[in-house]
Amino acid sequence: MCGIHGFYRFDGERVDPAQLTAMGDVTRHRGPDDEGQHIDRNGRCGIAMRRLSIIDLAGGHQPISNADDTLWVVCNGEIYNFRELRAELQDRGYRFKTGSDSEVLLHLYDEMGDDFVHRLDGMFNFALWDARRKRLLIGRDHLGVKPLYVHQSATVLGFATEAKALLQLPGMRTELNRDVLGDYLHLGYVPAPHSMFSGIRKLPPATLLAVENGEVREWRYWRLPATIDRSVSEAEWVDRIRSGMESAVHRQMVSDVPIGAFLSGGVDSSAVVAYMARHSSHPIRTYAIGFEGGEAEQLYNELPYARQVARLFGTEHREIVVKPDVVGLLPKLLWHMDEPVSDSAFITTFLVSEFARQDVKVILSGVGGDELFGGYRRYLGGHYVRKLERLPRWSRRLMSRAAELMPSDRHSKVLNTLRLARGFLASAELSPDERYRHYLQVLDHETVSALTGGRNGSSDALAAAFAAAGDEDALNRMFAVDAETQLPDDLLMLTDKMSMAVSLECRVPLLDRELVELAAAIPESLKVKNGRLKHLMKDALSDVLPPDILDRKKRGFGTPMGAWLKRELAPVLRRLLATDVVRDRGLFDPAVVSRLMADHESARIDGTDALLALMNLEIWSRLYLDGHSVDDVTAELKSHLA
Template identity: 85%
Template sequence: MCGIHGLYRFDGEPVAPALLSAMGDITRHRGPDDEGLHIAPGGRCGIAMRRLSIIDPAGGHQPISNADDRLWVVCNGEIYNFRELRAELQERGCRFKTGSDTEVLLHLYDLHGDDFVHRLNGMFNFALWDERRKRLLIGRDPLGVKPLYVHRSATMLGFATEAKALLQLPGLSAELNRDALADYLHLGYVPAPQSMLAGIRKLPPATLLAVENGEVKEWRYWRLPSRIDRATTEAEWVERIRTGMDAAVHRQMVSDVPIGAFLSGGVDSSAVVACMARHSDRPIRSYAIGFEGGEAERLYNELPYARRVAGLLGTEHHEIVVKPDVVGLLPKLLWHMDEPVADSAFITTYLVSEFARRDVKVILSGVGGDELFGGYRRYLGDHYVRKLQRLPRWSRRLMSRVAGQLPSDRHSKLLNHLRLARGFLASAELSPDERYRSYLQVLDRGTVAALTRSAAGGDALDAAFAAAGDEDALNRMFAVDAETQLPDDLLLLTDKMSMAVSLECRVPLLDLELVELAAAIPESLKVKNGRLKHLMKQALADVLPPDILDRRKRGFGTPMGAWLKRDLAPVLRRLLARDVVRDRGLFDADVVARLVADHEAARMDGTDALLALMNLEIWSRLYLDGRSPDDVTAELKSLIA
């Protein structure tokens, strides 16, 4: 695990070692253990890294070259099947210099060319220099677990695991990418290939980019399978899932340093810990987080469930109860994120990562289980719409009108139920694609257009729906999630927040073999009779009790909506004040004021929308205004004081 970066010059100027070092210095948190660089003869290309040593800590220094120094590689992440690949390559006569997983990339490329990526099971981004062909090849893993940013100009092509490293390049300054603004407001994150910084784009998941003879080529090497297997019985699926999860977790436990697991007491994290316990001769170290405070905080406190699972599985359990200094955290965390995000899970992920990093260097997480096995409430939309459509149309219209008048808030049990009912009834008459969009959106496209004073257009969800298969409705949603929210929200914040504290976070439920298995499961079995994750829960029934398997789902977020009305209210009102909005020049101040007023009066749950706007303003102060996190933090704290 590390951060990689590099540069290819089109203009014949040599790559400066000091420039590569500057790119590495700003991402030192990703790899505090080691650093290295290689500049090709003639200086046309340079590749470099910062290393967090996990596999072969003593001998895995990067960049790594082959025997004749013709091929050089840097890699961020882990190749989980490297031991099998290494044995196969040694049988074919390949000689290894190190015990590192990264070195297998060199020999696979030498034997198979660009097709070598099809042999890899892992989370990674890499850069490979082929001296004979004078060719640079960079790539990203199939699901997009590890991010990779690219800048291209007439004179150079730069790449880095974090966007802030590219801002060290000459001629590139931090400017807002206005083309990404509508998607961000609509979805709460910036979908690839866009980033929030002009001139910097994300390399999409499962994508390779090659530079050779001054020409740049980019192509997709993998897509989520769309064929549904309707011949396999339910009992057979249960066994295949049980075996697949166990194998995936076992693969991802490979480490030469201490390892642990996040444990919320939910199905996904509990499944991961249960599989880990089966393959360990000592108790698994598990880590959980809860919040101090009132009713809103209690709704997000899953410590009793985590404690119960820890007891059942015999883990060495660690938990922390926090009342976080959110004002002090936001500028620092948004600096690490590189771009704004409206998902408050980035705060929780950082806090529990910081806690776990005191003991371990590698952590396993349950991220991805909801997408694979049908765990989100939004996946029940079609199920309940079919029931609703049995009612007369006039009664459905009446229910929708009444629902529109209901109060909305997610931080009280009653108001949260009303919020969900209001959202469902308001979207029940829409097409399946638009209904799904309504569940995902932070702000509807009409409000975004009013905010930005521009016409609504196509977006990342349109493109993802167009590319998704239509044989199975639930797997169609899975395909859309895998192209959008999963890599560009959940996985991005997981990577950035864990690496902010130099912690490697692995996501075994997104193991490539398990993902391809899950993509073939029919909707009727993934979610059966309204039971989310039916097959996955059946596969875990001999390990976890019903009160854990079937308890109500709670996301890995924070009581942000309540904080925006209480502790953060002065900060919110100042950051979104009319004069601030006008000076920034991005939004209609009247629309912003209405959103704030509607949230405070519980006429709508504006948590995500207001967090999106507030975080964008904080991010702008950091990146566009060039201020330090400490400076912005001091200003925000003065508002509360």
Template identity: 90%
Template sequence: MCGIHGLYRFDGTRVDPAQLSAMGDVTVHRGPDDEGQHIDPNGRCGIAMRRLSIIDLAGGHQPISNADDSVWLVCNGEIYNFRELRAELQARGYRFKTGSDSEVLLHLYDQMGDDFVHRLDGMFNFALWDERRKRLLIGRDHLGVKPLYVHQSGAMLGFATEAKALLQLPGMRAELNREVLGDYLHLGYVPAPQSMFKGIRKLPPATLLAVENGEVREWRYWRLPSRIDRAPSEAEWVERIRSGMEAAVHRQMVSDVPIGAFLSGGVDSSAVVAYMAKHSEQPIRTYAIGFEGGEAERLYNELPYARQVATLLGTEHHEIVVRPDVVGLLPKLLWHMDEPVADSAFITTYLVSEFARRDVKVILSGVGGDELFGGYRRYLGDHYVRKLQRLPRWSRLLLSRTAGLLPSDRHSTLLNTVRLARGFLASAELSADDRYRAYLQVLERETVAALTRGAGGGSDALAAAFAAAGQDDALNRMFAVDAETQLPDDLLLLTDKMSMAVSLECRVPLLDRQLVELAAAIPESLKVKNGRLKHLMKDALADILPPDILDRKKRGFGTPMGAWLKRDLAPVLRRLLARDVVHDRGLFDADVVARLVADHEAARIDGTDALLALMNLEIWSRLYLDGHSPDDVTAELKSLIA
């Protein structure tokens, strides 16, 4: 695990090693154990890395080359099937210099060319310099677990695991990409291939980019399979899922350093820990987080469930109960994120990562289980719409209008139920695609247009993802859209950035490629059955987890941010989104912003995500556009609530 970066010069000038060093210095948190760089003899291309030592601690230095030094590589991440690949390659006569998992990429490339990526099972981004062809090849893993940013100009092409490394290049400065404001406000994140920085883009998942003879070519090497397999029985699917999950977790336990797991007590993290415990001779180290405070904090406190699972599985369990200094955290975390998000899970992920890093360097997480096996409430839309449509139309309209008049707040059990009902009833008459959009959106596109006065950009990432999905099966169609948008550009991005902010490698075994391809073939009628989310997955886990864990109500891995915005963070929110601040920034209509704040405070809407999106964008702007340090922005914000 590390951070990679590099440069290719189109203009004939030599890559400056000092530039590579500057890119590495700003991402030292990704790899505090080691660093290295290689510049080709003509000076055209330079590749470099910062290393967090996980496998082959002594011999895994990068960049690494093949036997005759004709191909050089830097790789970030882990290749979980490297032992099998290594054995195959050795049988073919390839000699290895190290015990590192990354070295298999070099010899696979020698053997197969660009097709070598089809043999990889892992999370990774890489850069490979082929001296024979004077060719640079960079790539990103199948699901987009590891991010990769690219900047291209007439003189050069730069790449890096973090966007801030590209800002260290001569002539680069942070500029807002206004074209993505619409998607950001609509979804709460910036979907690939765009980024919030003008001139910097994200390489999409499962994508390769090659530079050869001064020409740049980019192509997709893998997509989520679209064929539904209706032949297996329900019992056969249960067994396939059970063996697939166990194999994925076991593969991802390989490490030469201490390893642990996040444990919330939910189905996904509990499944990961259960299979880890089955394949470990020592108790698994597990880490859980809870919040101090009132009702809102208690709603997000899953410690009793985590404790129950830890006791059942005999883990070495560690808990932390926090009342986080959110004002002190936000500037630092948004600097690490590179791009603002409206998902408060980035705060929780950072806090529990920081806690776990005291003991371990590698952590396993249950991220991805909801997408693969049908765990989100939005996947129940068709089920409840069919029930609702049995009512006369006049009664459906009456229900919708009545619900729209009720207060909404996600941090009260009763009002959160009202919030969910309002959202469902408001979207019940829409098409399946538009209903999905309504469940997922942070702000309606009409509100976005009003906020930006129509200048938020014309892109629509969800529409593009639906157009590419091509699924007749409605649930798996949503899965395909998730895999193109929210999963890589929100959940996986924040997981990577927040764990690596504390030099912790986070693995996501439920997004193992083989398991993903298996899940993509399961019919929707079995993934979610009779209104039971994760039906098949839960049946597959019934032999290792109790019913009260498998069937308890879902709670997201976030924070009680909406309540905090009405209490502790209210002065910061009101100042960051004050009329003069909004006017001076020049991005949004101050009247629309003021209305959103007032409606949230009065519980006319639950504006948690929308206000967090706006507030985080302003903090991000102060950091990157205005050039202030995280400490300076923190001091400024704390002065507002002193």
């Protein structure tokens, strides 16, 4: 695990090693244990890394070369099947210098060319320099667990695990990419291939990019399978899921350093812990987080369930109960994120990562289980629409009108139920694709247009993802869209950035490629059955987890941010989104912003995600566009509390 970076020069100038060093210095948190760089003898290309030592602690220094120094590689992440690949390659006569998982990339590329990526099971981004062909090849893993940013100009192509490293390149100007503001306000994150920086883009998941003879070529090497297998019985699917989950967790436990697991007490993290316990000779270390405070905070407190699972599997369990200094955290965390987001889970993920890093260097997480096996409430839309359609049309219209008058707030049990009912009724008459959009959107297109004065930008990430998705099965169609958008560009992005902010490697075994391909073939009618989310997955775990864990209501891994915006954070919110501040920034209509704040305050809408998106964008702008330090922005925000 590390951060990689480097660049290729088109103009004949030599790569300056000091520039590579500067790129590494700004991402030192990704790899505090080691650093290295290689510049080709002609000076055209340089690749470099910062290393967090996980496997082959003494011998895994990067960049790694082959025997005659004609191939060089830097790799961020883990290749879980490297031992099997290494044995195959040794049988074919390849000789290894190290015990590192990254070295298999060199010899596998030598053996198979670009097709070598099809053999990799892991989370990774890499850069490989082929001196024989004077060719740079960079790539990103199948699901996009590890991020990779690219900058291309007439003189240089740069790449880095974090965008801030590319800002160290000579001639780079830090400018806002206004074309993505519409998508950002609509979804709460910036979808690939775009980024919030002008001139910097994200390499999409499962994508390779090659530079050879001054030419750049980019292509997709894998997509989520779109064929549903209806020949398999329900009992057989249960067996396959059970075996697939256990195998994935076991594979991802490979490590030469202490390893642990996040444990919320939900189905996904509990399943990971259960299978870890089966394959460990000593107690698993588990980590959970809760919040101090009133009703809003208690809605996010899953500690009793985490304790129950910890006792069941005899883990070494640690808990942290926090009342976080959110104002003090936000500037630092948004600097680490590179791009603003509206998902408050980035705060929770950082806090529990920081806590776990006291003991371990590697953590396993349950991220991805909801997408694979149908765990989100939005996947029940079709189920409840079919029930609603049994009612007379006049009664449905009456219910929709009543829903518009319902208060909306996610931080009270009663108001949260009303919020969910309001959202469902407002979208019930829409097509499945538009209903999905309605569930996920932070702000609708009409409000985005009002905010931006009609300058929404031309991209629509959800429309593009739906156009590429299969249409054989509605639920798996949504899964395909999730895998192209929210999963890599929101959940996995924040998981990577927030864990690596404290030099912690976070693995996501439920997104193992074989398990993902298995899940993609399961019919909708079995994933979610009779209104039961994760039906097959829960049946597969029935011999592992108790019913009260399997069937308890889902709670996201976030924070009571909406309540905080009305209470502790209200002075900061009002100042950051004040009319003069919004007007001076010049991006949004101040009157529309003020109306959003007022509607959230009065519970006319649940504006949590929208206001966090706007507030985080302003903080991000002060850091990256205005050039203020994290400490200075933090001090300014704290002054507003005073």
